[in-house]
């Protein structure tokens with residue numbers, strides 16, 4: 001069978017041409033990167049877990065009417081998605097201070113915020129994805145005011161969904177990042193959730209112990225990243241068999 005055409009290879013995923021116009025195949029790699037790819041490693045099984053987890057979250061969003069790019073999972077590492085034109089912003093929603101916000105404001109990690117805060121950074125690796133105010137976004141034409149209002153509304157719906165799902169399995173949703181894309185139905189443009197939702201793009205803390213179950217485990221060398229992601233997948237009941245490390249064959253009788 002002819003190999004699909006590779007359209008883009010990023011740090012965590014590869015995009016291939018999809019079977020029909022307007023579709024793509026998204027392949028989840030095992031590569032982990034942090035600090036704008038200054039720190040790198042291969043985490044066996046990460047791609048499999050993120051493919052499953054992103055499917056789980058996107059499917060849940062579809063069920064509550066939040067439009068997103070997910071069509072169906074194809075196999076352990078690939079899913080069929082709707083092709084979008086990515087809005088060049090990382091849309092970040094924060095419920096508790098952590099990461100760059102904690103640093104910038106001198107807040108202790110985990111400090112509850114008075115309300116969820118949505119912020120934007122401009123997607124440009126060479127610049128280190130700088131935080132940008134809405135005024136820049138509108139002035140430079142990356143999105144209109146109407147788009148931004150829609151994006152904030154979408155992001156807050158994703159936040160409520162994710163926070164609720166996570167709370168149900170004893171996990172606190174500290175913050176997360178999503179990407180938004182444009183699709184056209186005729187002349188009518190809609191904004192939908194794209195890219196991925198996984199522990200690579202969220203901060204997740206165990207409610208009881210405060211244990212980190214997200215990419216900070218890798219950023220801060222806190223132990224096994226695949227154990228952390230496996231824990232999230234297990235709690236959500238989305239762990240496929242034979243996920244991570246090679247296991248001995250088991251006899252089925």
Ligand SMILES: Nc1ncnc2c1ncn2[C@@H]1O[C@H](COP(=O)(O)OP(=O)(O)OP(=O)(O)O)[C@@H](O)[C@H]1O
Pocket residue numbers: 008009010011012013014015024069081082083084085086123124125179181194195196
């Ligand atoms: N539905 C979609 N249609 C088109 N492009 C998409 C879609 N979903 C995600 N993308 C893009 O696919 C790429 C996914 O690859 P990956 O996440 O590995 O990239 P990355 O290394 O983080 O780089 P980037 O800075 O471009 O995000 C990203 O550029 C993302 O914006």
Ligand SMILES: [Mg+2]
Pocket residue numbers: 010011012
């Ligand atoms: Mg990315």
